[in-house]
Amino acid sequence: MKILSIVDxxxxxxxxxxxxxxxxxxxxxxxxxxxxxxxxxxxxxxxxVRGQDAAGLAFGDRRVAHPPRLDEDLARLIAAKVAxxxxxxxxxxxxxxxxxxxxxIEKLSRAGIPEAIERFDQVWRW
Amino acid sequence: xTIGKNLTVAIMDPPYESATTATALRIIxxxxxxxxxxxxxxxxxxxxxxxKAQQPHANPVKGTTVEQEEHPTTKDWIAGLFAxxxxxxxxxxxxxxxxxxxxxxxxxxxxxxxxxxxxxxxxAVKLSDGVIVIPTH
Numbered sequence: 001m002k003i004l005s006i007v008d009x010x011x012x013x014x015x016x017x018x019x020x021x022x023x024x025x026x027x028x029x030x031x032x033x034x035x036x037x038x039x040x041x042x043x044x045x046x047x048x049v050r051g052q053d054a055a056g057l058a059f060g061d062r063r064v065a066h067p068p069r070l071d072e073d074l075a076r077l078i079a080a081k082v083a084x085x086x087x088x089x090x091x092x093x094x095x096x097x098x099x100x101x102x103x104x105i106e107k108l109s110r111a112g113i114p115e116a117i118e119r120f121d122q123v124w125r126w
Numbered sequence: 127x128t129i130g131k132n133l134t135v136a137i138m139d140p141p142y143e144s145a146t147t148a149t150a151l152r153i154i155x156x157x158x159x160x161x162x163x164x165x166x167x168x169x170x171x172x173x174x175x176x177x178k179a180q181q182p183h184a185n186p187v188k189g190t191t192v193e194q195e196e197h198p199t200t201k202d203w204i205a206g207l208f209a210x211x212x213x214x215x216x217x218x219x220x221x222x223x224x225x226x227x228x229x230x231x232x233x234x235x236x237x238x239x240x241x242x243x244x245x246x247x248x249x250a251v252k253l254s255d256g257v258i259v260i261p262t263h
Binding site: 001009013020025028029033122126 | 143251
């Protein structure tokens, strides 16, 4: 069963959770044998930018001990043989430099999404 | 048209915050009325939907008492779904994602739901004729 998880919402509760809960869920599914792929769309394409640093957040003396490192989470998914796509137009619209992106991200044009979806048994949009 | 017998629904929204709650529960209700096997994977805020401590309240704007207002609680709606499953011979497996339960302190639930993990979601997906993911935003 080939599963495509489309991640469109970005930075939702990532500080509290110290990761993106949908990337996390899909990595957990992968660890349980699911053949998942990820498509980043909308603002979520920003996850692919290397070197993001959310460190330093504190409320009074309560500091966020392990800020999310979403670019590294993507790199770990790619290392685990999870295909990670990002919508090309969404990257361009956000002026994200091509050389700033995590290695291994595959760009997918909006026009190419329908054909790409056809390759999957399950398509879940989160 | 052949109607499949196994449905998995993943939900994420906490109670009282989104239109997706009633939509999701209506889909589940409809499936249970057809005596289907329905697995619900409650992820993130949705684990709060089954909290035993939910209480109805009065409505000072409308001037109603607790009894008059009869304010719904999602725990009662979901208890109703479990009762419906018993009546129709359907099966409802409501799984609250355990880590989501822990961080929200949502461990005290009504009878029926169980604690689970992404593994349970995947196992249910593998057995399902249809899967619906209702995300939050």
